[in-house]
Amino acid sequence: MSPDSLDRRRFLKSAAAGALCAAAPDLAVKNPETGKRPVITRPLGKTGLTLPVVSMGVMNADNPALVTAALDAGIVHFDTAHRYQGGRNEEMLGQVFKGRPRHSIVVATKVPPTLSLSQDADAVPDEEPSRTRTVEDFMARLDTSLKRLKMEHVDILYLHNVSSRETALHPFFLEALERAKKSGRTRLVGLSTHKNEPEVLSAAVESKFYEVVLVAYNFKQDHVLQVRDGIAKAAAAGLGIVGMKTFAGGWLDKERTMPVNTKAALKWVLKDPHVHTVIPGFTTFDQLEEDLAVMADPVLSTEEEKDLRLAAAEPGLYCQGCESCLAGCSRHLPLPELMRSYMYVYGYRNPGRAREVVGALGLPDDPCAGCAGCSARCARGFDLRARVRDIARLASVPEEFLA
Numbered sequence: 231m232s233p234d235s236l237d238r239r240r241f242l243k244s245a246a247a248g249a250l251c252a253a254a255p256d257l258a259v260k261n262p263e264t265g266k267r268p269v270i271t272r273p274l275g276k277t278g279l280t281l282p283v284v285s286m287g288v289m290n291a292d293n294p295a296l297v298t299a300a301l302d303a304g305i306v307h308f309d310t311a312h313r314y315q316g317g318r319n320e321e322m323l324g325q326v327f328k329g330r331p332r333h334s335i336v337v338a339t340k341v342p343p344t345l346s347l348s349q350d351a352d353a354v355p356d357e358e359p360s361r362t363r364t365v366e367d368f369m370a371r372l373d374t375s376l377k378r379l380k381m382e383h384v385d386i387l388y389l390h391n392v393s394s395r396e397t398a399l400h401p402f403f404l405e406a407l408e409r410a411k412k413s414g415r416t417r418l419v420g421l422s423t424h425k426n427e428p429e430v431l432s433a434a435v436e437s438k439f440y441e442v443v444l445v446a447y448n449f450k451q452d453h454v455l456q457v458r459d460g461i462a463k464a465a466a467a468g469l470g471i472v473g474m475k476t477f478a479g480g481w482l483d484k485e486r487t488m489p490v491n492t493k494a495a496l497k498w499v500l501k502d503p504h505v506h507t508v509i510p511g512f513t514t515f516d517q518l519e520e521d522l523a524v525m526a527d528p529v530l531s532t533e534e535e536k537d538l539r540l541a542a543a544e545p546g547l548y549c550q551g552c553e554s555c556l557a558g559c560s561r562h563l564p565l566p567e568l569m570r571s572y573m574y575v576y577g578y579r580n581p582g583r584a585r586e587v588v589g590a591l592g593l594p595d596d597p598c599a600g601c602a603g604c605s606a607r608c609a610r611g612f613d614l615r616a617r618v619r620d621i622a623r624l625a626s627v628p629e630e631f632l633a
Contacts, residue, residue: 383415
């Protein structure tokens, strides 16, 4: 067993004793709409906002009635992005929020740091003449998002999907975010990170600029202790911490016969007092009720801890972006991006988002064709060749078929 695996197991066993005690500062308040269901809240770092510990990740949702039900139940923070559902996600929220008091909701959206058609989130302009175009294009995309949302400003604007210190601190992107804030288009600025989280968290602290970090954090990460340490340091510096990818894919197999205990997974993240809120993605009313139950009582039971220990031992669908597979691939394929897309399809049932990622990679339908054997190895035990061949087919599917 690797040292990282031992660390993860130790963390699963020890978290209950330490973090449950640390959760005492949480505030339990009545739902302002119904006066019935209790809502646990935490301050979002030093931003001045206080949020329920459970918010809504809207990426996969397309039902306005579900968002309305979440609002009525006491959820106030909604997370979307410029690219989600080709912009339809922001448009739906704009319709739902229309007519509601602006101060009653907290809206976050995300704009990617590269403005080419590539999905490479770490593509950084190399030459000074591209600065103006980078900033102006970023602002144009933000303005499009605001128009869709029918708002003059968002509460949190994230630089989307940052995976390196260089991107987090690149002056072009800092300038764009600063302009967005100074112009009143956003109240707070932040970044989101799906991989290399400790490095990105450290960069966010170093910048003395970012106010919120949206970070992947779950029980299946091999480097979970490093992520936890990075989160603690960022929170100590006053940054608001929002947890995502908390369900670790939601399922452990593509056939969806082995579900992750999602209530337990949410509670596991919220046991860390440095995580101020989480944005689980729910698409059904039953899932909403499950998340609301966690919002009222985030205490992790012994049985739930057992469920997570068993799930942690399975390969599952969640790719942590560790990139250990890359050195062994003779074709130099973007394996983490392909594995993330595989999770979108079989874990989230979101082939449209998966196609966006796969299509932008410019790969053939079978990138492994002609390769005698696969020498790439996944730290989580994925059958990389089979998953690449499965998911790469999406690129040839017309986008409108998946809308």
